[in-house]
Amino acid sequence: MPIGDYLRLLSDETRLRVLHLLAEEPLTVAELQDVLELGQSSISGHLAKLKQAGLTHDVPEGSARRYRLREDLDGVLKAAWIAVRALSENEPQFAADRKRLESLRERRGSSWVERVAGSLHREYAPGRTWESLCHGLVRLADFGRCVDVGAGDGAMAELIAPQSSKLICVDPSSAMLAAGRERVAALKLSGVEFVEGTGEKLPLDDRSADSVLFLQSLQYMTDPEQALAEATRVLAPNGRLLLVTLAKHDFAEADAFGHRHRGFSGDQLKRWTKPLGDHLLDQLPPEPRSPHFQTVILSARKRA
Ligand SMILES: C[S@@+](CC[C@H](N)C(=O)[O-])C[C@H]1O[C@@H](n2cnc3c(N)ncnc32)[C@H](O)[C@@H]1O
Known part of the structure; x- marks a missing residue:
C-alpha cells in the first residue's frame, strides 16, 4: 500500500x-x-x-x-x-x-x-517474547561438541556457545565468517571457531561432533541430501542432529534471499536422514507475514 x-x-x-x-x-x-x-x-x-x-x-x-x-x-x-x-x-x-x-x-x-485464559499463546504479556523464551530454554541444553552448519555471522553463537564444550561454525561465505569472528570477539565468547567450508563437504573428522545444527541453512545448499549424509558422518554415536528449515513451498519471494531450494517435505528430510534414529518432526504454523512461510523442525539421533 x-x-x-x-x-x-x-x-x-x-x-x-x-x-x-x-x-x-x-x-x-x-x-x-x-x-x-x-x-x-x-x-x-x-x-x-x-x-x-x-x-x-x-x-x-x-x-x-x-x-x-x-x-x-x-x-x-x-x-x-x-x-x-x-x-x-x-x-x-x-x-x-x-x-x-x-x-x-x-x-x-x-x-x-x-x-x-485459553488464549494466552496469542496474547502479549510484558517480557513474554519468543526471544526471551528461547534464551531461557536454551540454558537447559547441552550441545557438547557442536557444529553449526551454515552458521552465517554467528548470530546464534551467543545462545549456543555457552551450552557447548566447543562450537564450530561452518560457512562458505568469507564475509559471514569475518563478521562472525568479530561478533564472537566482541561478545568475548570462548570455544568458538569459524571454519570455511560447505555442508556438502564438512572439513571435520568422522564421529567428532555431539550435535550438528542446520538453522535455516539447508535451503541454501546445492546438495542438501549430501549435506545430511555429511552431518551423519561427523556425528558421534548418540550425537544429535537438529534441522530447522523451510517446509516445501512455492513462493518466489525466497529467491531474493539466495535459497537454492523451495523448502523440503518432512518425508524427504526423514529419507535423507534414514541412517539416524529417534526422528521427531514438527511443522510450525504459517508465519503471520506474507507469503506465510512455514518452518519444519526435525531432530534425530545417531545410533550408539
Ligand atoms: C539464512 S543464513 C543462516 C545463518 C544462521 N544459521 C542463522 O540462523 O543466523 C544461511 C547461511 O547458509 C550459508 N550457506 C550457503 N551455502 C552453504 C553451503 N553449501 N554449506 C553451508 N552453508 C551454506 C550462507 O552463507 C548463509 O550464511
Missing part, C-alpha cells in the same frame, strides 16, 4: 480512537462501543478497514470476536503508526477514552489473567 493510503487510514479520528484503545488491550466490538459511545456498524466498518490494511486482526471469543493490534506490522505501516501514535497520544479525546476504558475494566471486574 502506498504511504499516502496509510496516512489517510490513520488520519480518521474514530479509527485512531480505536487504535489507541487496542494499543491498551485487545477488545470486542461491544467493548469498543461501550468506550467510544458509537454505534456497532460504524465501529465494525472502521475495524474492517484496519484489518484490511494489516493493522489489526481478530480471534473468535464465544459468539464475539476480539480485535487486537498486530505485533508483526510491516515496516512502513509500523513506522506510520508509531509516529501517529506518538503525535496524538496526549490529545484530550484519547485520554478521555482511556479513562472510560479504565471504568469498563472496573465494571468488567475480571483480571487480565482471567480474561486471557
Whole structure:
C-alpha cells in the first residue's frame, strides 16, 4: 500500500480512537462501543478497514470476536503508526477514552489473567517474547561438541556457545565468517571457531561432533541430501542432529534471499536422514507475514 493510503487510514479520528484503545488491550466490538459511545456498524466498518490494511486482526471469543493490534506490522505501516501514535497520544479525546476504558475494566471486574485464559499463546504479556523464551530454554541444553552448519555471522553463537564444550561454525561465505569472528570477539565468547567450508563437504573428522545444527541453512545448499549424509558422518554415536528449515513451498519471494531450494517435505528430510534414529518432526504454523512461510523442525539421533 502506498504511504499516502496509510496516512489517510490513520488520519480518521474514530479509527485512531480505536487504535489507541487496542494499543491498551485487545477488545470486542461491544467493548469498543461501550468506550467510544458509537454505534456497532460504524465501529465494525472502521475495524474492517484496519484489518484490511494489516493493522489489526481478530480471534473468535464465544459468539464475539476480539480485535487486537498486530505485533508483526510491516515496516512502513509500523513506522506510520508509531509516529501517529506518538503525535496524538496526549490529545484530550484519547485520554478521555482511556479513562472510560479504565471504568469498563472496573465494571468488567475480571483480571487480565482471567480474561486471557485459553488464549494466552496469542496474547502479549510484558517480557513474554519468543526471544526471551528461547534464551531461557536454551540454558537447559547441552550441545557438547557442536557444529553449526551454515552458521552465517554467528548470530546464534551467543545462545549456543555457552551450552557447548566447543562450537564450530561452518560457512562458505568469507564475509559471514569475518563478521562472525568479530561478533564472537566482541561478545568475548570462548570455544568458538569459524571454519570455511560447505555442508556438502564438512572439513571435520568422522564421529567428532555431539550435535550438528542446520538453522535455516539447508535451503541454501546445492546438495542438501549430501549435506545430511555429511552431518551423519561427523556425528558421534548418540550425537544429535537438529534441522530447522523451510517446509516445501512455492513462493518466489525466497529467491531474493539466495535459497537454492523451495523448502523440503518432512518425508524427504526423514529419507535423507534414514541412517539416524529417534526422528521427531514438527511443522510450525504459517508465519503471520506474507507469503506465510512455514518452518519444519526435525531432530534425530545417531545410533550408539
Ligand atoms: C539464512 S543464513 C543462516 C545463518 C544462521 N544459521 C542463522 O540462523 O543466523 C544461511 C547461511 O547458509 C550459508 N550457506 C550457503 N551455502 C552453504 C553451503 N553449501 N554449506 C553451508 N552453508 C551454506 C550462507 O552463507 C548463509 O550464511
